[in-house]
Amino acid sequence: SPAYGLIAAEGALATPQEYFTAVRDEYIKRRDFVIDALNKMEGVMSPMPMGAFYTIAKLPVDDSDKFAQWLLEEFSYENQTVMVAPAAGFYATKGKGKDEVRIAYVLKIDDLKNAMKCLEVALKQYPGRTI
Numbered sequence: 001s002p003a004y005g006l007i008a009a010e011g012a013l014a015t016p017q018e019y020f021t022a023v024r025d026e027y028i029k030r031r032d033f034v035i036d037a038l039n040k041m042e043g044v045m046s047p048m049p050m051g052a053f054y055t056i057a058k059l060p061v062d063d064s065d066k067f068a069q070w071l072l073e074e075f076s077y078e079n080q081t082v083m084v085a086p087a088a089g090f091y092a093t094k095g096k097g098k099d100e101v102r103i104a105y106v107l108k109i110d111d112l113k114n115a116m117k118c119l120e121v122a123l124k125q126y127p128g129r130t131i
Contacts, residue, residue: 027053030105030112037116038103041123043131046103054104056087056097062128064088064101075122082118099130 031049038046043060061067064086071081087100103119105112123129 027105030107030109031055033109034103034105034112034116037112037120041120044123053106054102056090056100056102058100060123060129060131061099061126062130064097064099066128067126068101070126070128071122075125077118077121080114080118082115082122084119 031053035046035048035055038044038055038057044057046055046057049055059067064084065088068084068086072083075081084101084103087097087102088095089097090102091097107115
């Protein structure tokens, strides 16, 4: 078995339960914030993930690949942008996920607040908006 995995496992066994509880609670807080922020945006729908640190959100866009590229190449709000992963690659069915993106909530809450505001503004300015 891999030596680094064994070393990490040994360290995890010695870590107090309070650490894991605090990490879990923090991710729940981040998840709840992001899902609430997304679902308040016009035309956006995101279900509540039950065990991940990301969500798949349906956006009012013509093509999530084009939207993601536009965010990185052309869009800026207060000298920042947000990066999303087009969701089509997560589906085996052709055409599924074309208007969906994967959004991770691994950042601190303050950074997530900036990201959600940036995304909200971007969705209002995107040329391929569908609503």
